[in-house]
Amino acid sequence: MAAYSNKSIFVSAFVLLLLFVGAMAIVNDQPSNKLPKDIDGLNEHAVSNPDEVAAMVDMSTRNSTERRKSGEFVCGTGNPIDDCWRCDSNWHRKRKSLADCGIGFGRNAIGGRDGRFYVVTDSSDEEHDNPRPGTLRYAVIQNRPLWIVFKHDMVIHLKKGLMVKSFKTIDGRGVNVHIADGGCINIHNATNIIVHGLHLHGCKPTENADGDAISISGSSHIWIDHNSLSNCTDGLVDAVMGSTAITVSNNHFTNHNEVMLLGHSDSYVKDKHMQVTIAYNHFGEGLVQRMPRCRHGYFHVVNNDYIEWKMYAIGGSASPTINSQGNRYLAPADPSAKEVTKRVRTPSEHWKGWNWRSEGDLLLNGAYFTPSGAEATASYARASSLGAQSSSLVGTITAGAGVLGCRRGHKCY
Ligand SMILES: *[C@@H]1O[C@H](CO)[C@@H](O)[C@H](O)[C@H]1NC(C)=O
Numbered sequence: 137m138a139a140y141s142n143k144s145i146f147v148s149a150f151v152l153l154l155l156f157v158g159a160m161a162i163v164n165d166q167p168s169n170k171l172p173k174d175i176d177g178l179n180e181h182a183v184s185n186p187d188e189v190a191a192m193v194d195m196s197t198r199n200s201t202e203r204r205k206s207g208e209f210v211c212g213t214g215n216p217i218d219d220c221w222r223c224d225s226n227w228h229r230k231r232k233s234l235a236d237c238g239i240g241f242g243r244n245a246i247g248g249r250d251g252r253f254y255v256v257t258d259s260s261d262e263e264h265d266n267p268r269p270g271t272l273r274y275a276v277i278q279n280r281p282l283w284i285v286f287k288h289d290m291v292i293h294l295k296k297g298l299m300v301k302s303f304k305t306i307d308g309r310g311v312n313v314h315i316a317d318g319g320c321i322n323i324h325n326a327t328n329i330i331v332h333g334l335h336l337h338g339c340k341p342t343e344n345a346d347g348d349a350i351s352i353s354g355s356s357h358i359w360i361d362h363n364s365l366s367n368c369t370d371g372l373v374d375a376v377m378g379s380t381a382i383t384v385s386n387n388h389f390t391n392h393n394e395v396m397l398l399g400h401s402d403s404y405v406k407d408k409h410m411q412v413t414i415a416y417n418h419f420g421e422g423l424v425q426r427m428p429r430c431r432h433g434y435f436h437v438v439n440n441d442y443i444e445w446k447m448y449a450i451g452g453s454a455s456p457t458i459n460s461q462g463n464r465y466l467a468p469a470d471p472s473a474k475e476v477t478k479r480v481r482t483p484s485e486h487w488k489g490w491n492w493r494s495e496g497d498l499l500l501n502g503a504y505f506t507p508s509g510a511e512a513t514a515s516y517a518r519a520s521s522l523g524a525q526s527s528s529l530v531g532t533i534t535a536g537a538g539v540l541g542c543r544r545g546h547k548c549y
Pocket residue numbers: 199200201202
């Protein structure tokens with residue numbers, strides 16, 4: 137003790153206190169000019185308001201599985217995903233709870249749940265090869281997990297496709313975010329992505345993308361929820377090249393020809409393991425075909441609302457298993473387009489063995505589903521991902537499909 141005077145203990149304690157305060161400031165990640173700049177410049181954008189800081193703390197203590205079971209937030213929309221979070225007027229303080237509300241094959245997608253918040257403040261995409269901090273493109277190319285939110289309403293015109301790296305959530309709740317008339321979202325060779333609450337339209341081919349609204353390739357654990365998608369050059373949601381563990385839920389699709397392609401080509405057998413859940417979506421006006429068009433894998437099409445199609449709703453080739461349960465299919469007036477199903481360029485002696493079934497679907501206005509295959513339970517077990525509800529509830533379940541109106545302190549409607 138002799139070596140340490142009271143004064144030096146006091147000084148050491150003071151230094152420790154300073155270090156502690158500094159560390160807390162970094163943990164809290166609040167913008168402050170006292171902080172050293174984060175090495176990759178993320179710091180000033182990571183969190184811009186106390187709500188989000190609160191949410192970060194909240195995240196580590198909450199247990200949404202328990203909450204969901206206890207029914208604390210069940211709000212009676214009848215939609216199991218929404219009932220998990222949507223009636224909580226404090227949703228904005230608990231944004232990351234959403235990550236535990238997924239169901240279906242993509243239910244384990246955690247997105248950026250275990251990372252920091254990143255606030256997009258800049259809608260530009262001028263320097264797309266060296267994106268500026270504050271832009272969406274800067275956020276999605278980071279290697280670390282991030283939960284990406286937006287400071288205000290914005291329209292983002294991307295010069296080329298947005299290549300999203302693993303463990304990201306893009307969360308448009310509370311603001312109006314349009315990604316339009318240029319590149320859109322590309323999830324290539326990535327895992328754990330959640331895309332929620334975006335308007336995606338007018339997506340066009342660019343140097344690195346085909347013009348899909350959301351293109352998924354070589355990727356897994358993907359959840360696409362509550363987006364409004366329309367009028368793009370290629371598909372609205374395409375998943376190819378060995379992608380799997382995907383849920384496409386609560387989206388609102390309109391004005392588009394080839395809506396959803398699941399499976400790369402008849403000869404690409406890696407897609408044999410693909411499992412995709414298509415649930416609670418609204419297939420609205422101006423859609424033509426591919427809702428979805430499937431190849432090889434296992435597809436659970438459940439409790440969706442189809443209000444019309446010009447050619448067909450569900451198509452496929454290369455022996456996919458299609459489990460259609462509790463959907464509402466409203467056929468168009470055209471007498472030659474009443475069939476829900478379409479086997480693409482395959483003679484019937486070949487498709488007779490494919491496992492396609494319709495269970496509890498509501499077929500309206502002359503709609504008919506042509507089933508095939510045996511009651512192959514093993515096959516349908518791999519194409520079952522959640523409990524279907526009665527087709528009579530589809531209108532209610534899908535009433536909130538597409539981007540929700542969310543305001544802080546209020547339930548999202
Ligand atoms: C959350 O609750 C579930 C079910 O009760 C339990 O298995 C799990 O361990 C809990 N997780 C945490 C982090 O407390």
